[in-house]
Amino acid sequence: MKSLRMTFLLLSLSLTSLTSHADSDILKTRWADVKVDTVATGLNHPWGLAFLDDGQMLVSERAGNLRLIAADGTVGEPIGGLPEIKVRGQGGLFDIVLSPNFSQDKLVYFAYAEPESTGSDITSTAVARARLENNKLHDVTVIFSQQPKVMGGRHYGGRLAFSADGEFLFIGLGDHGHRQDDVQSLANHTGKLVRIHPDGTVPKSNPFVNQAGALPEIWSYGHRNIQGMAIQPETGQLWAVEHGPQGGDEVNIPQAGLNYGWPIITHGEQYGGGEVGIGFKKDGMEQPIWHWTPSIAVSGAAFYQGNQFVQWQGNLLATGLRGQQLARLEVNGSHIIHQETLNLKRRIREVKVAPDGSVYLLTDEPKGAILRLSAVK
Secondary structure (H helix, E strand, O other): OHHHHHOOOOOOEEEEOEEEEOOEEEEEOOOOEEEEEEEEEEEOOEEEEEEOOOOOEEEEEOOOEEEEEOOOOOEOOOOEOOOOOOOOOOOOEEEEEEOOOHHHHOEEEEEEEEEOOOOOOEEEEEEEEEEEEOOEEEEEEEEEEOOOOEEOOOOOOOEEEEOOOOOOEEEEOEOOOOOHHHOOOOOOOOOEEEEEOOOOOOOOOOOOOOOOOOOOOEEEEOOOEEEEEEEOOOOOOEEEEEOOOEOOEEEEOOOOOOEOOOOOEOOOEOOOOOOOOOEOOOOOOOOOOEEEOOOOOEEEEEEOOOOOOHHHOOOEEEEEOOOOEEEEEEEEOOEEEEEEEEEOOOOEEEEEEOOOOOEEEEEOOOOEEEEEEEEOO
16 A cells, blocks of 8 residues: 555664764764764855865855855855856755866866846756866856746756766756656657766767667656755666655666656655655566655765775765655665665765765755764774
């Protein structure tokens, strides 16, 4: 019965909670005591984060600002040169990633809610690239614009990830909240995962390049709202996390040309109860490798590699907005075998592993913060 979807997964789970200790909070986890420090505050719904070689961080705010933040947490003035961004509902400035050759080309890539025309409420997710120099963006070029543009302010997706070799850029998109009938069609970008080259051109190896009536940028489809993506270091494969409805948040390993089922199959249900689609399974549609029921409103994702938390090597870290948590998922190949929930008591939008192996989190709040998780010595 669908009501069973609102029970917890019958897989091994463990929980942690914050305790106060001196100037930091401490998380007692399965493998290590984790110190939680606040690095920076006063950010307006921070969404994406990238580490620069000089120790600074580049952080996007959903409210439409991009800022450089020093290693000591000093928040810089907004970076100039951004295009018009529609800040409405869940719309605004989304993810930010650096070019794989950033040290040479100084290119940054960012996703945002792009209005159809100046001031319009008709929008979709777009991706642009620009050269970052002297606290300003130069030569801003839109390399992708989701079609169609629609009225509304929900389910933009907006997460970006480069392939392991830097040849491709993946763009996670959503169903706009009210365009579910479009998700199963290949004639639009609604509810799709897109793959392009860094200059915006379409790879000839994309699965639908030669299919009549299909948009060639599409890599996979049947997604509700992709909010996090990460490349698995051992395999180079892309993993993605996406919001379900009431329940059924998913972890997928999206493969070329495959259909991930939304809105026909899901492990969730309508808000307030009631069926979505036909049930859990359908031939020709993929199952998630993991799902959260009830939903945690999963957002950012990153694979852990570093020397702070030795036992976390290869684990997938995923953040929860509604769940106010960081989920540490132990991985065996393409399977998740155990979850530990780090309860942070704040909406967590994004997770990144820093060069020193510490873990950085963004809190989704009007006065949001950057948190740093490090091992207690």
